[in-house]
Amino acid sequence: MPQKIDHNKLWKYTKVILNVTMGLLYAFIGFFVIKKQWFMANLEPVVSYALGGLLIVYGIFRMYRVYKDTDF
Incomplete structure (x- = not known):
């Protein structure tokens, strides 16, 4: 019997990867x-x-926000 895919968890992983990449x-x-x-x-x-400098700070801020919001 195939395992059921948890779409919410899959979406969270996708969101984390996208935000870190950005x-x-x-x-x-x-x-x-x-x-x-x-x-x-x-x-x-x-x-x-x-x-x-502004772009670098914003990139770091985006990655920090992902770190704070992620609750796996």
């Missing part, structure tokens, strides 16, 4: 903006550090 992506884009000083246009160094 957090890593935001952090990666933040590092890219700081390194290349480019985001859709050439940026001044001050602007690239501010935007890159």
